[in-house]
Amino acid sequence: MCLAKAIIEWRQYLHTTPEIGFEETVTADFIAHKLESFGIDVHRHIGKTGMVGILKRGTSDRSIALRADFDAIPVQEQNTFGYASQRAGMMHGCGHDGHVAMLLGAAYQLSQDTNFDGTVYFVFQPAEEQGTGAKAMIEDGLFTRWKMDAIYAMHNLPGLEVGSFLISPDSVMASENHFSIEIHAAGGHAAMPHLGSDPVLVACNVVSTLQGIITRNLDAIHEPAVLSVTDIKTNGGANVIPTVVTLSGDTRCFTDETQAYIKQAMERVVAGVTAAAGLDYRFTFENCVLSTINNPDKSDVAVRVAKKIVGAAKVNDKCKPFCISEDFSFMQREIPSSYILVGNGATGEKGGVPLHLPHYDFNDDLLMIGVDFWVALVHDQLAR
Numbered sequence: 001m002c003l004a005k006a007i008i009e010w011r012q013y014l015h016t017t018p019e020i021g022f023e024e025t026v027t028a029d030f031i032a033h034k035l036e037s038f039g040i041d042v043h044r045h046i047g048k049t050g051m052v053g054i055l056k057r058g059t060s061d062r063s064i065a066l067r068a069d070f071d072a073i074p075v076q077e078q079n080t081f082g083y084a085s086q087r088a089g090m091m092h093g094c095g096h097d098g099h100v101a102m103l104l105g106a107a108y109q110l111s112q113d114t115n116f117d118g119t120v121y122f123v124f125q126p127a128e129e130q131g132t133g134a135k136a137m138i139e140d141g142l143f144t145r146w147k148m149d150a151i152y153a154m155h156n157l158p159g160l161e162v163g164s165f166l167i168s169p170d171s172v173m174a175s176e177n178h179f180s181i182e183i184h185a186a187g188g189h190a191a192m193p194h195l196g197s198d199p200v201l202v203a204c205n206v207v208s209t210l211q212g213i214i215t216r217n218l219d220a221i222h223e224p225a226v227l228s229v230t231d232i233k234t235n236g237g238a239n240v241i242p243t244v245v246t247l248s249g250d251t252r253c254f255t256d257e258t259q260a261y262i263k264q265a266m267e268r269v270v271a272g273v274t275a276a277a278g279l280d281y282r283f284t285f286e287n288c289v290l291s292t293i294n295n296p297d298k299s300d301v302a303v304r305v306a307k308k309i310v311g312a313a314k315v316n317d318k319c320k321p322f323c324i325s326e327d328f329s330f331m332q333r334e335i336p337s338s339y340i341l342v343g344n345g346a347t348g349e350k351g352g353v354p355l356h357l358p359h360y361d362f363n364d365d366l367l368m369i370g371v372d373f374w375v376a377l378v379h380d381q382l383a384r
Contacts, residue, residue, distance in 0.1 A: 001108075003105055003108060003109065003368075003371070004367070004368050006105075006108075007101045007102070007104065007105040007367045007368070007371065008101075008364045008367060010030075010034070010100075010101045010104060010105075011097050011098055011100075011101035011362060011364060011367060012083035012097075012364075013030070013083070014027060014030065014070075014092065014097035014100055014101065015083050015084070015085065015091075015092050015097045015361075015362070016083050016084070016085060016086045017030075017085075017086065017087065018072030018073075018085050018087055018090045018091050018092045018097075019071065019072055019087075019090070020071060020072060020073075020074060020090055020129075021071040021126055021127025021128070021129055021130040021132065021133060022048045022049055022071075022126055022127050022130075022132075022133070022136075023049070024049045024070055024071055024072075024126050025049060027049075027070050027071075027100070028044065028049045028050075028051060028070075028124075028126075031051065031070065031100060031104065031124050032044055032051060034104050034107075034108075035051075035053040035104070035107055035122065038107055038108050038111040039111055040053040040054065040055050040107055040111055040122065041053065041054040041055070042054075043145075045140075046137050046140045046141070046142060047125065047126060047127075047133055047134075047135075047136030047137030047138075047139070047140050047142070048126060048127075048136055049126040049127075050123075050124060050125050050126045050133060050136065050137045050140075051124050052121055052122065052123055052124075052142070052146065053107060053121070053122035053124070054119060054120075054121055054122075054146070055107070055110055055111060055119070055120045055122070056118070056119045056120075057113075057114060057116050057117055057118065057119075057382075058116070058117030058118065058384065059117070060117040060118040060382065061118070061119075061147070062117070062118035062119070062149060062381070062382055063118055063119040063120070063121060063146075063147055063148050063149045063382075064118070064119075064120055064121070064148070064149060064150055064151075064152070064377070064378060064381045064382060065120075065121040065122075065123050065148040065150065065151035065152070065335075066103055066106065066120065066121070066122055066123065066151070066152055066153075066374055066377070066378075067103075067123040067124075067125055067151055067152065067153040067328065067331065068096070068099040068100050068102070068103040068122075068123070068124055068125070068153070068154075069096045069099055069124075069125045069126075069128035069133065069153075070096050070097075070099070070100045070124055070125065070126060071096060071126050071127050071128055071129050071130075071133065072085075072090050072091055072092045072093070072094075072096065072097075072129075073090065073091065073092075073093045073094055073129050073356060074089055074090050075089075075090065075091050075093045075356065075357075075358055076088065076089050076090075076091070076358060077091035077093070077358055078358035078359050079358075079359055079361060081361075091358070091360075092362070093355065093356045093357065093358070093360045094129065094355050094356060094360075095155070095156040095344065095355065095360070095362040096128070097362055098156060098362030098363075098364075098366065098367065098370070099154065099155065099156070099370075100124065101367055102154070102366075102367055102370030102371050102374065103122055103124070103370075103374060105367065105368070105370070105371035105374075106122075106370075106371045106374035106375050106378075107122050109371060109375050110375060110378060113375075115379065115384065116378055116379055116382040116383065116384065117382055117383070117384045118381075118382035119382075120378055120382070121146060121148055121151075123137070123142070123151065125137055127327075128326070128327055128328075131176065131288045131289045131325070131327045132327065133327060134327040134328060134329075134330040134331050135327070135330050137331075138330060138331065138334060142331075142334075143331075143334045143335060148335055149335070149336070149381075150295070150298050150335060150336045150337060150338075150381070151331055151332075151335055151336075151337045152298070152302065152337065152338050152339075152340065152377060153326075153328045153331075153337070153338075153339050153340065154339075154340045154341075154342055154370060154373070154374075155326070155339070155340070155341055155342070156341075156342055156343075156344040156351075156355075156362060156363070156366060157341045157342065157343055157344055158343075158344045158345060158347070158351060158352050158353055158354050158355060158360070159343075159344075159345075159346065159347045159352060159354065160341075160342075160343030160344070160345075160346065161314070161343045161345070161346050162343050162344060162345045162346075162350075162351055162363055162365050162366050162369075163310050163314060163342065163343055163365075163366060163369045164310070164314045164315070164316070164342070164343035165302075165303075165306040165310065165314060165315045165316065165340060165341070165342050165343075166316050166319035166340075166341040166342075166343075167294075167299050167302050167303050167306065167315065167316070167317050167319065167338065167340050167341070168294055168299060168317075168318070168319050168320075168321065168339075169294060169296040169299045169300070169317070169318065170293055170294055170296060170299075171254040171255065171291060171292070171293050171294075171321040172292040172293070172294055172319075172321055172322065172326075172339050172341070173254075173291065173292035173321060173322050173323075173324055173325055173326050173329070173339070174226075174252035174253055174254055174291055174292075174321065174322070174323045174324065174325055175251075175252060175253055175254070175256075175259050175287065175289055175290050175291040175325065175329070176250065176252060176287075176288045176289040176325035177250065177251045177252075177259060177262070177263070177285060177286065177287050177288060178248070178249070178250055178285075178286045178288055179248065179249055179250075179251065179266065179283070179284065179285045179286070180246060180247070180248045180282075180283070180284045181203075181206060181246065181247040181248070181270050181281060181282070181283050182244060182245070182246050182281060182282040182283075183199040183202055183203050183206070183244070183245045183246075183247075183274055183279055183280075183281050184199065184243065184244055184279060184280040184281065184282070185197040185198060185199035185202070185241075185242070185243055185244075185245075185279050186243065187199075187236065187240070187241045187242055187243035188241040189239065189240070189241065190238070190239040190240060190241055191239065193241060196241055197277070197278065197279060198241050199234075199241075199242060199243070199244065199245040199279060200234065200236070200241070200242065200245055201277075202245075202273060202274060202277045202279055203232065203245040203247055205273050205277075206247065206269065206270055206273045206274070207229050207232075207247065209269050209273055210227055210229065210266060210269055211227065212269075213227060213262060213265045213266065213269065214226070214227050217261075217265060218258065218261075218262075223253070223254075223255070223258050224253070224254060225251065225252060225253035225254075225258055225262060226250075226251065226252040226253075226323060227249070227250075227251045227262065227266075228249045228250050228251070229247050229248070229249040230248065230249040230250060231246075231247070231248045231249065232245065232246070232247055233245070233246045233248075234246075251266075252323050252325070253291065254291050254293075254321050255291055255293070256290065256291060259287065259290075259291065263285045266283070266285065267283050267285070270283050271283075288325070289325040289326065289327050289329055289330075290329035290330060290332075290333065291329060292325070292326045292328060292329040292332065292339050293329070293332060294332070294337065294338045294339055295332075295336040295337055295338060297336065298336050298337055298338040299317070299338040301338070301377070301380060301381065302338045302340050302377070303315055303317040304380065305373060305376045305377045305380050306340070306373060308376055309369065309372050309373050309376055310369065319341070326339065340373075342366065342369070342370065342373075343366075344362065344363045344366055345363045345365075345366075350363055350365070351363025351365070351366070
């Protein structure tokens, strides 16, 4: 088999058949069939549609896990090439088809290889875009059923030269937290506000005061964070002062400590502002995704391997963190890990369309680079 040609075919086939999180039945069948055809032991339904492939060589009890996500996004594709999505309203707009193809290519290559000693776990995760797939796999025993010494994940990044690596020794991506604030009042007639109580004015004070948490309570250099109120709803009308105002939005930060502080500070602000006005409130803060924080030792390993594959000039080992989020962060809280970004193509060139846009496409020129990286990483960590 010509692996370079095969993985392009696999990737482009997967691009035609995108599936949303926890509905990836066709994708899961395809992955399982390929792994089994390579002679790899497959365990399915780990986190609903997720699976783990296991390949063991020699007698060592050392192990390494490699993770790829495989769900699509609910976007109507606007590409016109022959392998464009055949499913209305969904596409592989984040490159998970490429992530799967790279890991399958590595699985095939390692299945033909006896030059390592230990166990490789190929972790194929559903529902990354929903932020729930990693937790589902963990809850189904991903790290208790099998002993994994470390886990690595790799994601393509448009806007960066194809094959260039960004690897952080610590924070890579932010946590994502959604909040809701309900302010309850007596309401009233717009012409006679003194006869009731107005939650709109109080809500405006809450919004402005919340911004001080970021700008006045956190170190802008060492504790960067974002707090955005993105939606305001009321049950009032043009001449009706409402009885309820609901504020909702999103916060991002890069450490668990900052996340905990923001939650505590937000409720303190809401409680204080509403109490001063004599109103009641209801506050909820949902942690959707944790901060993606690498283990420095595992990132050192990834840097060393990447330099062997593409050369030191194309490896940035101190990249700045991004405010986007990734549910691989839940796996990172279980065992040592590193999350790696690799260039999909410079802006304006092949592969340079940003993620989640309807004209995005994974760059097939990256596929063999990804395969070579995964294989070299296994050899590095499970050398005989």
